[in-house]
Structure formats: C-alpha cells, structure tokens
Amino acid sequence: MTALKAALLSFTMFSAIVLCGVGIYAADAANDHAVFDGYGVGANVTR
Numbered sequence: 001m002t003a004l005k006a007a008l009l010s011f012t013m014f015s016a017i018v019l020c021g022v023g024i025y026a027a028d029a030a031n032d033h034a035v036f037d038g039y040g041v042g043a044n045v046t047r
Contacts (some may be wrong), residue, residue: 001009
C-alpha cells in the first residue's frame with residue numbers, strides 16, 4: 001500500500017467516525033427522539 005492510499009484510507013475512516021458522532025449528537029439533541037447505537041441498545045434517560 002502506498003503512502004497516498006494509506007492517507008486517503010485514514011482520512012476516509014476518520015471522516016466516517018466523525019460523521020457518525022455528529023449524527024448521534026444531533027439525534028440526542030433532538031426533542032423526544034430515542035437514540036440507538038446501531039446494536040439495538042437505546043439510551044433510557046428519564047427527565
């Protein structure tokens with residue numbers, strides 16, 4: 001694997017992780033919206 005391919009792969013993986021984090025944050029910030037992590041586990045928060 002060349003250095004350019006490794007850098008592009010690293011950037012793509014980092015971008016995917018950041019986008020997933022932003023999506024979970026946005027869903028958590030929404031009113032009355034249950035957040036799930038993709039494994040069927042939900043955040044049970046009583047307010």
